[in-house]
Amino acid sequence: xxxxxxxxxxxxxxxxxxxxxxxxxxxxxxxxxxxxxxxxxxxxxxxxxxxxxxxxxxxxxxxxxxxxxxxxxxxxxxxxxxxxxxxxxxxxxxxxxxxxxxxxxxxxxxxxxxxxxxxxxxxxxxxxxxxxxxxxxxxxxxxxxxxxxxxxxxxxxxxxxxxxxxxxxxxxxxxxxxxxxxxxxxxxxxxxxxxxxxxxxxxxxxxxxxxxxxxxxxxxxxxxxxxxxxxxxxxxxxxxxxxxxxxxxxxxxxxxxxxxxxxxxxxxxxxxxxxxxxxxxxxxxxxxxxxxxxxxxxxxxxxxxxxxxxxxxxxxxxxxxxxxxxxxxxxxxxxxxx
Ligand SMILES: Nc1nc2c(ncn2[C@@H]2O[C@H](COP(=O)(O)OP(=O)(O)OP(=O)(O)O)[C@@H](O)[C@H]2O)c(=O)[nH]1
Ligand SMILES: [Mg+2]
Numbered sequence: 001x002x003x004x005x006x007x008x009x010x011x012x013x014x015x016x017x018x019x020x021x022x023x024x025x026x027x028x029x030x031x032x033x034x035x036x037x038x039x040x041x042x043x044x045x046x047x048x049x050x051x052x053x054x055x056x057x058x059x060x061x062x063x064x065x066x067x068x069x070x071x072x073x074x075x076x077x078x079x080x081x082x083x084x085x086x087x088x089x090x091x092x093x094x095x096x097x098x099x100x101x102x103x104x105x106x107x108x109x110x111x112x113x114x115x116x117x118x119x120x121x122x123x124x125x126x127x128x129x130x131x132x133x134x135x136x137x138x139x140x141x142x143x144x145x146x147x148x149x150x151x152x153x154x155x156x157x158x159x160x161x162x163x164x165x166x167x168x169x170x171x172x173x174x175x176x177x178x179x180x181x182x183x184x185x186x187x188x189x190x191x192x193x194x195x196x197x198x199x200x201x202x203x204x205x206x207x208x209x210x211x212x213x214x215x216x217x218x219x220x221x222x223x224x225x226x227x228x229x230x231x232x233x234x235x236x237x238x239x240x241x242x243x244x245x246x247x248x249x250x251x252x253x254x255x256x257x258x259x260x261x262x263x264x265x266x267x268x269x270x271x272x273x274x275x276x277x278x279x280x281x282x283x284x285x286x287x288x289x290x291x292x293x294x295x296x297x298x299x300x301x302x303x304x305x306x307x308x309x310x311x312x313x314x315x316x317x318x319x320x321x322x323x324x325x326x327x328x329x330x331x332x333x334x335x336x337x338x
Pocket of ligand 2: 065067151
């Protein structure tokens with residue numbers, strides 16, 4: 001980056017730290033569009049992160065996630081907590097459209113200065129939606145949001161990756177979607193820290209609650225048994241209790257040794273993910289401008305060399321570098337974490 005750009009970044013950050021919502025939005029756009037400035041910005045912000053409590057809200061389309069998100073936000077605001085909302089829709093190519101929809105559904109909170117809402121779709125997220133989500137969460141965290149809610153539709157792998165960013169995940173289910181436990185296929189149950197049976201005014205809600213309870217009895221491997229709460233999001237019924245559960249879960253996490261392990265694993269995964277991306281960029285950039293690469297290509301085509309040996313030659317020296325660099329890392333003791 002040029003010195004001039006770095007100066008702009010410094011100005012941008014000053015404005016960000018002073019609480020400018022406009023600058024917050026701008027920085028999020030930088031991250032979303034993978035602008036080159038984003039790395040510098042994220043580097044600077046990192047130290048200010050780690051304060052926010054991140055809550056994922058996932059479940060099938062139309063289960064009431066946005067309505068619930070709006071109502072939970074009202075409850076959080078009553079407790080004077082500031083909120084950032086990130087609505088992520090991996091199936092939609094347009095973020096503008098979903099933004100409108102979410103704003104409408106969350107109209108009660110859209111006037112509130114302390115609530116920041118952002119919608120995101122596949123568009124713009126070059127490095128993957130999960131990576132972008134994790135970075136935007138950091139931006140919101142550094143901005144000083146107490147609670148960050150991530151709404152994401154569906155229960156596929158992309159959503160699971162997105163929701164991994166969360167400290168606590170609500171799995172929203174609704175009665176009457178054919179098979180009662182349609183959304184609760186193996187693996188999906190595992191991501192739920194709190195189960196919400198929404199549309200409690202619909203027939204079959206109680207039945208669904210007991211079905212989930214039974215499934216948890218059989219399959220849950222968690223130390224903390226996920227609670228099941230019934231809500232009617234449209235009326236806000238059950239939402240104060242749900243909010244209490246969400247906040248109580250945070251207290252549990254803070255005491256739990258599992259949390260430290262989870263933090264370690266999350267940090268490891270994140271760093272490895274970043275490394276792989278950066279290394280692959282470096283390889284692609286460097287190799288194309290390397291004359292020995294050109295020469296080797298010609299030799300490979302002429303069958304004087306084979307591609308396997310060529311790649312091995314490069315990776316061997318890289319491996320050697322890694323060995324020297326990483327050999328001293330031992331396992332982290334979770335009790336050493338602050
Ligand atoms: N009867 C009833 N309707 C509800 C309830 N909660 C939400 N709805 C309605 O269900 C519809 C979908 O609600 P949303 O909040 O948009 O659901 P969503 O899960 O965010 O939907 P997508 O983001 O499109 O997946 C809306 O028409 C809501 O008014 C509820 O508890 N009872
Ligand atoms: Mg929604």
